Every structure is written in C-alpha cells, then in structure tokens.
Amino acid sequence: MDHLVSPSLLAADFGRLDKDITMVNRSVADWLHLDIMDGVFVPNITFGFPVLKYVNKLSEKPLDVHLMIVDPDRYLERFRDAGASILTVHYEACRHLNRTVTEIRRLGMKAGVSLNPHTPVSVLEWVLPYLDMVLIMTVNPGYGGQEFIGNSYERISALKKMITASGNDVMIQVDGGVDTTNAKKLVDSGVNVLVAGSSVFGSDDPEGTIRKLKELS
Secondary structure, eight states: OOOOOEGGGSSSOSSSSSHHHHHHHHSSSSEEEEEEEEEOOOOOOOOOOOHHHHHHHOOOSSSEEEEEEEEEGGGGGHHHHHHHEEEEEEEGOSSSSSHHHHHHHHTTTTEEEEEESSSOOGTTTGGGGSSSSEEESSSTTTTTTOOTTTTTHHHHHHHHHHHHHOOOOOOOESSSSOOOOHHHHHHHHHHHHEEHHHHHHHHOOOOOHHHHHTOOO
C-alpha cells in the first residue's frame, strides 16, 4: 500500500488549534497524530480527554492516538469514546500486553504498540498476530523537536523482516525527527506511516510539507 502521513498535533500552535486542524483537514494527510503524555512514563505532560474530544469534533481525519502513559488499560474505553480510531500503547508500559491490545481491538479501534529506541523489536514477535501497527520511536519519547536517532533504519528493517516472516499484516509507523530529508529512506526501509510534527507545523508552508511527505518529492 502507499504510505500514510500523520501530522503530530504536539507541534501545532495551541493558540490557533482550530486553524491548524482545518489545515490538516484540507491537506493530503491521512491521519492526525496525538501524543498523550502523563509526566510519569515520560518527563512531560500534554493534554487529556477534553482536548481530545475538541479535536475530534474538528478533525475530518482519523485520530491516531499515541499513549505515553503508565497503566493505559484504565483508559482504553475512554479514549475510544473521546474519538480515537487508532490507539497505540507502549510495550514498556504494559504488564500484560496481549490483554491490552486485544481489548483495544475489541473496543473497535486499531491496536498499535510503540517501542522506545532501546527496546529490541524481537520482543513483539509473539504478539504480532494481535496488532495492526508497530510504532518505532526514532527519538526518545517525551518531547518534540529532537534529533533523529541514526540506527533507527536498521531497527525498521529488522522489524519489517520479522513481520514479513510472520505472515501478519502489520503496519510500521515512525515518530521523531521525521522530515522531507529522511522520509524516502524511511519508506524504503519498510515504513508505512510517517508521523511528522515540527517539520510540518514549523514550516512556512505546512500543507505543502505534508504533500512532499506524501509524494516523497
């Protein structure tokens, strides 16, 4: 399939959130990415259910929600009710990962699992049949605008081989330091979904940047 683009709202201007969401609606973006941080699993706090519900009212794109929180099982149904179409939890934050992703799917959402940069992709081998997506963090989670970690390409390639060998249909998403200079190499390495925050919302032409990420031009 053609790769997807999911602009990350974390880098948007929260003083003009409606305008930035309208821009994403107008663009060729496929999803809208939301990073939910609790200040415990990662050293930052972003936004919760009221903001998510507001974004859901405005967005014409499916909400791609990435939970960087401890004990996400407490909130799965609430995130579904707030508008999440894709819900990604962290491997490092889940005590019983199979149970968590199975419940996400039961609730009618696509189930994703994210891996921090230090976590081997092999830990997901036996849970792949229960996943729709794996999110490879290409920066350490917690803040936007970080530099891309160079060995991420090898991790993506290893994950792609593992998915292909398993025979499961699982997308690979990347988040962190993604821009027009590395997008093509990421897709060539096996990435299906590009998350881009600072490179989109910090651009003089955000809509044009999304188009470049989509067309890899």
